Amino acid sequence: MTSPPAAIRPEDEVVDLCRDLIRIDTSNYGDNSGPGERDAAEYVMARLTEVGFAPELIESVPRRSSVVLRIPGTEPTRPALVLHGHTDVVPANAADWSVDPFAAEERDGLMWGRGAVDMKDMDAMILAVVRDMGRTGWRPPRDLIVAMFADEENGGRLGAQWLVRNRPDLFEGASEAISEVGGYSVDIDGRRTYLLQTAEKGLAWLRLVADGTAGHGSQVNTDNAVTALAGAVHRIGEHAWPLRLTKTVTQLLDGVAELTGTSYDPEDISTIESLVDALGPAKKFVGATLRTGANPTQLEAGYKANVIPGQATGALDVRLIPGDEHEVMETLRRLAGPDVRIEDIHRDTGLEVPFSGTLVDAMVAAIDAEDPGARVLPYMLSGGTDNKSLHRLGIAGYGFAPLRLPPDLDFAGMFHGVDERVPVDALRFGVRVLERLVRTC
The missing domain is CATH 3.30.70.360 (Alpha-Beta Plaits)
Structure with missing residues (x-):
């Protein structure tokens, strides 16, 4: 008698989903001349419909395609949560890369390709968790609105912005959102610390x-x-431009000072820069959030x-x-x-949301369950995300794409950079954290 096949878990397929998405060229040139997101949207639709869901594909203009799915939660009186990604990527000049940027090669335990960190890694995590819901029937406490947006790399005008203006009904009842760019780890004085994005510059x-x-x-x-x-x-x-420390940046600096056993003077840029340097590769993001640029x-x-x-x-x-x-x-x-x-x-607009509350507590707990003893600190992103668009509907957005990374990996430098890559073990770690979060928040 043969044993029944083992149940597929999200971590079993997240790498394959990421590979498939990277291989779909969704380069966004900012002038509507590229391939658009239609092929990626159809891939997302197929992966969701085959496990029993009925997502909606919406186009602002031909081939600029977004996908939205609402999954009822077990506590329908609670505000809904938006879990969103974008499927477009910035262009890649293949001559500058060590690999074909759209081949999704796996080398030395890393997945290489345009979008590996921005943000088809998170897209794959979202898909893997939602597919597990479809296969096994579990449901989150809150209504979950899953969105894969077009055009984020050009400000979201044909994606999240367009949907907020033309289809606000899709996000009815939502109070909070989760997407990029946060939840990744850095090493601070030998202590693994995850940076949760609670703010982004205007x-x-x-x-x-x-x-x-x-x-x-x-x-x-x-x-x-x-x-x-x-x-x-x-x-x-x-x-x-003058030094301007927001609440988020101050909380981050306080946390780094505690971890390093040092102190800083809010008026002395040299003491602040020494703390920023302690963040390793993430200092490229954080250093740009001390002032307007x-x-x-x-x-x-x-x-x-x-x-x-x-x-x-x-x-x-x-x-x-x-x-x-x-x-x-x-x-x-x-x-x-x-x-x-x-x-x-x-x-x-610029955004800043609290580093507190039920959702933040759930994100911290999900990290702690998979990486006991690690710290979680808030930070401000120097760039922007589709949370800006959702903010127009009163939805508070967080960046939480969880990845446990090697301390020497220049994660921040690979956003829009050459030889973009993500550890496959980080994808499996991230999808476990994300599943815990969605189950408990």
């Missing part, structure tokens, strides 16, 4: 426009648009070397400390000067 992509008098390049021109723009770009690029990213003017153009334009990527938006814009207008105007390309 976003402003801005255009600088200088108008001048067009003319021959040989003539005297005191109304040169290029000169005006260059001055504005230089002043903004060189501006020293404004980076010039594009310049455009003229069509011929001997013609003074009538207009010159540039672009800025501004990442703002939450709550400082008005002050930052006033400073930018002053630095740009009277001859350069500032226009919006895209703006989104």
Whole structure:
């Protein structure tokens, strides 16, 4: 008599799901010229329908596809929880990589490929946990809204933002959300610590426009648009933004100081930077959350070397400390000067939510169950996530894609970087933590 086949657990298939997703090219070029997310959305639909669910595929425009599924919980009077990912990725230049970025090769215990950390790893964890619900019939305490969004890498305008504006019914009754970029481990003075994202900086992509008098390049021109723009770009690029520690950043620094047995002065940047350095690879994220930053990213003017153009334009990527938006814009207008105007390309809000409450307690407990004795600290993300869009509906968003990582792995540096990769053991660890969380929160 043969034994019945062993039950499939989420950790048994999370690696395969991640591999499959990476192999679907969903590059987002920001101009709707790429392949879109349709193929990945259809893959997600198939994986969910084959275990008995009926998700909805929604397109804002052709091939820009999101998938949403609502699973009733056992305590329907409680607010719903949104568990979301995005299936698009930033483009990858294969010539720069050690491997084919869309081959999803497994080498030395790591899964390589575009999206391995941003964020098809978490997408695979979500799918593995939800598929286990479908196969075995267990249900979470709260209603669970599972979403795989399009277009996150371009601000979510054709994904989460579009759904919030056009289909808010999908998120009815939800109070909290979980997605990227948090829950990953760092080593602090020999103690494994998981960084839970409770805040993210605001976003402003801005255009600088200088108008001048067009003319021959040989003539005297005191109304040169290029000169005006260059001055504005230089002043903004060189501006020293003031130190501004939010509650989240202060809580993180307090925790690192405790773990390292040191102290810091909130007014002394050198003492703060020593704590940031103790975070290892994560210091790239954390170091950018101590103050607002404004980076010039594009310049455009003229069509011929001997013609003074009538207009010159540039672009800025501004990442703002939450709550400082008005002050930052006033400073930018002053630095740009009277001859350069500032226009919006895209703006989104900064977020900061409490490092406390039932959901946070459940996240900490889920980590502790799989990695006893590890610490969990809050941090602010220097970038942004689709939680910004859900915030418009009053949904408090957290970053919790749990991964137990080797201390020397430059995890933060692989976001939008070359040779993106994630340990397969970290995927299996993460899906166990995520399942515990969804079962208990």
